[in-house]
Amino acid sequence: MIDPEELRTRARDLLEGGQVRAVIGYRRGSRGWAAEPVVITRPEEAQDLVWDPSCVHNLALYLVQDRRRRGALRESTDRPIGILAKGCDARAIVVLMQENYVQRDEVYIIGLSCESSGMLDERKLAGAAEGIDPQALEAVDFEGDAFVLSSQHQQWRLPAAGVMAERCLECRNPCPKVHDTLLGKEPREQERRGTASAPTMSDPFAELQRFEQTADSAAARWDFWSRQFDRCIRCFACRSVCPMCYCEECMVDSISFTVTPDTTAQEKANRLRWIERSASRSDNIGYHLTRALHLAGRCIDCGECERVCPVRIPLRLLNTKMERESRERFGYEPGASVEVAALLASFRDDDPNDFIR
């Protein structure tokens, strides 16, 4: 496992040497054990950086925000911004580069390998073991195939597989492929899988398979999804946390449409609204299906949308469904390479055709 001290030294050296203008990373947040994203610009701030199982956030989001901010301020820069990237974050950065949203020389990627572990799922923590009060915890740490949770007076050692986020259990590339410097090492397949009696990892798309086995008819799936979509309150948290949702104007959200002093009332009234902002079932379905389709071939399964959903809609199912179809039918893997053409901008002669009459 990566020593956080090594990470701090690396960040400090980069900032002192002036190689990067800032580093996007994690620090201890104001809520006990949970880490929070931070942007540091001074070398002495590097000591605040942390690396532990609560570093769940996809930092590529802050790369998007940095570009937006620089665009708004018309700020040019000659130095890249440093960013800590887990396997999933690095895939997100690759997609951003593939889409020319971020250039390779604008980022300095400090790759962090999760090795044979992953991130903690806070929802799984509740009720994972007797006597653990998530509120009272002060720190979580990696320890081989376990997480060590500490409160002021006590320590628990939990098998990581039991409380790890589902997407980490299903993760294929815990080690970033594209990076400028790498901390930690690429895990061997054997280490990742654990032993037969104590598996540390599940099959890719395991949760999707479980869902498809339980809801195996159109009626059962509709019964499930209609209840999920009815719950949506259209807070747009899933969109806000997604590094791929970087459009300035979002077609599902009429208040994001650009209004300048020259925009007439008529123009505003005539703007095409495909989907209203109201939280009705039909509009919610329109919103979530649109999002799933816009993320097809782009979603790198960081699972952030599902984590931040206040009403716990299993959004990962929609995205992993698209990911699995793309992989199986089109041989496309999102975030694997900057060079390949995007999923929906390319085709092959042997794409599925049997559904067409």
Add this chain to the structure above:
Amino acid sequence: MAEDPKTPYEPRIVAFLCKWCSSAGSDLAGVSRIQYPANATPITVPCSGSVSPQYILTAFRKGADGVLVSGCHLGDCHYLEGNYLARRKLFLVKELLEFIGLEPERFRMSWVSAAEGAKFAQVITDFVADLRPLGPQDKLQGQRP
């Protein structure tokens, strides 16, 4: 869209037809006097590749019982590769609609050339026959008129 209880249920189909082939094919079906059900509302689009998934979702959300996207045969696209791109994109739309529990029969794609008036009539006839037993599509439909 309240159904009149006295009139029997007629499925309503929104058909996105590409300007170069399927639209001309539907024209040929007309001028050849081929009889086929009048359930489809044709919308001519420049190319099947120009059909955004949003069109399909919106058609369903506004109460369509079935949506058809029809374009040129592979290799015949006026824009060379539009129908290849459509095939990939709309395959995902179809999978997603089935995934959330819409009946798979409600979304359909076909390749109909300008010379295939009879095939166009057959596609619509089959589609209507498949939709009729399903009844009205009320899953994605909104409350608004």
